[in-house]
Amino acid sequence: MSSCETCVVRNRAICSGLDNKEITALNSMGRRRSVSAGEPLIWEDDDSLLVANVIDGVLKLVTSTEDGREQIVGVAYPSDFIGRPFGQTSRASVVALTDARVCVFARNDFDRFAREHPELEHKLLERTLSELDRTRSWMMLLGRKTAPEKIATFLLEMSERLAETGCQPSFGPARRFSLPFSRQQVADVLGLTIETVSRQFTKLKNDGVIELPSRREVEIVNRGALLALAG
Amino acid sequence: MSSCETCVVRNRAICSGLDNKEITALNSMGRRRSVSAGEPLIWEDDDSLLVANVIDGVLKLVTSTEDGREQIVGVAYPSDFIGRPFGQTSRASVVALTDARVCVFARNDFDRFAREHPELEHKLLERTLSELDRTRSWMMLLGRKTAPEKIATFLLEMSERLAETGCQPSFGPARRFSLPFSRQQVADVLGLTIETVSRQFTKLKNDGVIELPSRREVEIVNRGALLALAG
DNA sequence: TCCCCACCTTGACGCAAGTCAAAAACGGGC
DNA sequence: GCCCGTTTTTGACTTGCGTCAAGGTGGGGA
Missing domain, CATH: 1.10.10.10 (Winged helix-like DNA-binding domain superfamily/Winged helix DNA-binding domain)
Structure with a gap:
């Protein structure tokens, strides 16, 4: 993983607000990964249990019924956070829409690190609250x-x-x-x-x-x- | 406000995990309020800026278009958290479906208290992540x-x-x-x-x-x- | 350059759900 | 127990969007 110091989303993603020592620790837990357009990063009901930050590119969060109907339930842009920390396994797949680069972490590692760094949890909370707002306004669109x-x-x-x-x-x-x-x-x-x-x-x-x-x-x-x- | 000690959701709401001293502090910031069935607690784009815990009853989170179409975007049951801390004003109204009792806080007070109590922010984060999961599966329902x-x-x-x-x-x-x-x-x-x-x-x-x-x-x-x- | 294939557009038609209207059933208050 | 207003059900009809089926079209690879 190349250094966070040169990361283009360093000041926008949830890692902003961490000091150099903390960033180094987080850095050592994660790694960069490239995903080509169309390639999945996380499968629905996956047990690979990972979370990630989007560095570059756009990814879709999608759920599907048994008979093949699909609904895109979220879209992740650079600096967005992907995955489901703390407990549950995600009910949605994540698939790259464009070629993308992400910074991935094992969920367990991330969970532990987050619990020890309230500032990071706070950033994640703000992000999650915003995403919930956006999702709710999308419900109005879908329903009415x-x-x-x-x-x-x-x-x-x-x-x-x-x-x-x-x-x-x-x-x-x-x-x-x-x-x-x-x-x-x-x-x-x-x-x-x-x-x-x-x-x-x-x-x-x-x-x-x-x-x-x-x-x-x-x-x-x-x-x-x-x-x-x-x- | 009657004591949190007798509160029926004390061990399920986000206040669980706070010690007695913290509970007393939180207690002094909030107050109980009854809401009759049909009565609003928060208006869409409200500036009253409050957040709350549901003690008893069921409330709906609803958004509406100018021409009167409505979409219920969430439902809050006992121990659920209501409102939008940190920044944005909520885009949805909250209306009681049944007679309800809630524990309300001024948003500013709550924000400050939460930032000083990582354990509470963590509880709120877990809750928000679960709500986001539920909301996303509801998007599939609405869309497909x-x-x-x-x-x-x-x-x-x-x-x-x-x-x-x-x-x-x-x-x-x-x-x-x-x-x-x-x-x-x-x-x-x-x-x-x-x-x-x-x-x-x-x-x-x-x-x-x-x-x-x-x-x-x-x-x-x-x-x-x-x-x-x-x- | 041209060919191919996935993606997109267009048309004809059908149906699930919406609209409009009226009757029926409930339940709170006297 | 009986009204009366509100909510719910039911029926007849309409329509927006889905379905099915042919064409187009553009861009990547040989």
Whole structure:
């Protein structure tokens, strides 16, 4: 594992706030790992029992029914924490959407270290509370919003989330971005089918609300219209 | 505020693990409050900024759109923690479903106390992680399950959650229980309409899977069938 | 450069769940 | 025990989204 000192998420991930000695200790417990797009990091009901920080790339958290239906229940971006410390084994698989680099720890090691470092547990708590907030607003979307509302909300969220990681150091949401999702994956986030997603994208393009320069690229032409549609 | 020593959730809520001195300090910051069924404790985007422990009763966490659609995004039972410490104001209202008693704290006071007591923060972290797990499995339900699957899953979850609080000290899920939800509220939990909920209940009754002795009472006659339907 | 294959789009059609409307059943209060 | 308002159930009809089935299309590899 290369040194945390050069880590790009050192000051944003839960490791921020640890002093050099602590970072060294944590460093010695973990290791870096690369995951290619499409490759799983954790299987549903896995017993490999690991947790991780995302350094680079985007990963999906997904649950599936026996008959193959999938629902993406979370998306992890750089500096996000992955896995289920303390007790339970995670009920969701983690799969890389893009090529990604993560910093992984055995869950037991991490649990012990965390319990000895309240500052780290506090960071993890704040993160978990935020994730719970985000997840709850996604429940509203899944349970009560129509397909057009879902798509508009999704595009707005993407333009905000991807701006933080984006190349340009500009503030505010990105006007143009590259989706880390295929159409099927967008469907799995929104609780729709791929056909419905495709039709809604086409409709927004025809209405002049967005441009679709390529399969993965999106440009928001009329943000006001999207906001109105998102409800 | 009556003493924590007699509190029925003293050993289950996040206060468990605090010693007598700490409990006394926490005690002096909070106060007990009764909330009648239907009465709100926290408004959406509230600035009253409070957090609470549930002592008794059941409360719903709900978000709504401008045009009046509602989605219940969480349910709080005795010993559960309510509210959003550290920073953000909560995006959801909290409303009592049954008459309830809670132990409330000003958020600032609670935040300060929590940061000084890692054991309490740890308890809160474990609770928040569990709630996130539960919320994520509910996303799968909202996004990918059919109405019959949703109803079956809901009834099974109710029979487990309400068993813990139930009068009889029996173990395992309750065979018969009293729903803390109206039909409309069941619909708001499952992302359905009241009519669909009613029709599915009637169908399960006609199929001999459940009995409905009164509006709020449910008796599970054939748990196996429910498990199969839940998917 | 071109070919291939996975991914995406488009169209026709069906159905699960929503909507609208009215009747029925409950249960709290007198 | 009997009202009366509220909640629930039931029925008839509609519709948004899913399903099924053909085409397109773009980008990576030979």
